[in-house]
Ligand code: 5AD
């Protein structure tokens with residue numbers, strides 16, 4: 249039992265940044281309720297597990313972890329499942345793992361206080377599974393884990409209908425937060441000492457202000473950049489369809505808005521993009537890339553790619569590889585297609601054999617590695633501003649991120665650089681990061 253008597257909680261999180269940030273809000277809510285956070289399930293009276301179901305492997309992990317928790321119920325511990333797997337599997341969780349007493353999807357987190365009250369009162373099968381909400385998850389207190397970069401959700405859910413994706417089912421329809429509330433939260437963050445913020449959303453640039461102010465996404469970025477104390481404003485993930493010129497104009501107008509765009513393409517073949525229902529062709533996507541390349545500052549572009557979507561031919565795959573050659577991305581997150589429940593693609597014909605998917609993934613990653621090394625080498629001698637967010641084990645060695653989100657490690661004779669913004673000259677690189685020297 250904690251000092252305040254509610255108990256102790258252990259919260260483990262898998263999945264995307266949205267999930268990480270949801271967990272920060274859940275933790276804030278539990279702390280406000282009088283719980284104390286602990287580092288291991290052993291010490292906890294309440295074990296919460298925030299789950300991801302984007303690919304099958306992630307979802308399987310949940311059930312193996314739940315298996316480890318079997319038997320803990322008889323020790324008096326309560327176990328709850330949150331997030332995307334909770335939403336997807338719903339009450340079935342109780343039959344597969346009867347030791348679980350709470351199942352709650354992200355669209356129901358607003359109800360967590362009342363759901364927790366039921367769990368505390370000893371109810372065995374408590375659920376929060378409504379998905380047709382128009383509400384967002386607002387909390388008074390968020391327990392932020394990253395002291396240097398504050399995550400801030402501006403839009404929840406997703407209204408796109410990509411044929412492979414489970415998110416519209418697990419996170420519900422798109423809901424944007426009131427711009428005034430977002431800016432108010434940002435001012436608070438600045439007062440707490442945060443200098444860098446990252447706006448989050450599954451399709452962050454589809455933001456549609458529900459208030460009378462009707463602020464556009466680009467206007468929100470500009471307003472955020474003007475908040476005193478805020479030195480960097482980032483955003484992720486952007487949907488190509490909604491990536492409009494005014495976003496680039498905002499980035500041009502105010503360098504506080506970071507010069508990095510994460511713009512998932514998924515495939516380089518227009519035929520596959522159609523089958524995926526991505527709502528753009530290869531040529532239309534490349535127009536967006538040209539627009540970003542036309543920005544005043546050199547802007548880093550990263551992407552997500554899926555290989556082995558049903559019906560993907562060798563020729564389609566070659567088009568994805570040629571797209572990587574053409575765009576020269578600064579980073580690519582690539583995945584083998586994984587069929588997900590309820591999605592249109594899960595019943596499509598022409599599934600690609602696993603060995604083919606693995607071969608294509610390896611080829612793609614190899615190609616991207618070569619492209620990245622070339623880009624990183626070309627940066628030698630350039631100077632970047634680094635927001636230092638970590639200390640390496642080596643003496644006098646630090647690392648951090650540039651505005652374009654590159655990881656840069658640097659040597660410095662200064663005693664403590666954590667949290668500072670410093671200039672670093674690039675002296676070399678590893679396959680994924682830059683090595684710099686502190687410029688005094
Ligand atoms: N299989 C493989 N990858 C997927 N993604 C989303 N759904 C699937 C799926 N069913 C990838 C996409 C997305 C990223 C977050 O995960 O590339 O952009």
Ligand code: SF4
Nearest residue numbers: 263264300301302332
């Ligand atoms: Fe995983 Fe998507 Fe849910 Fe994030 S929103 S946790 S990526 S399934």
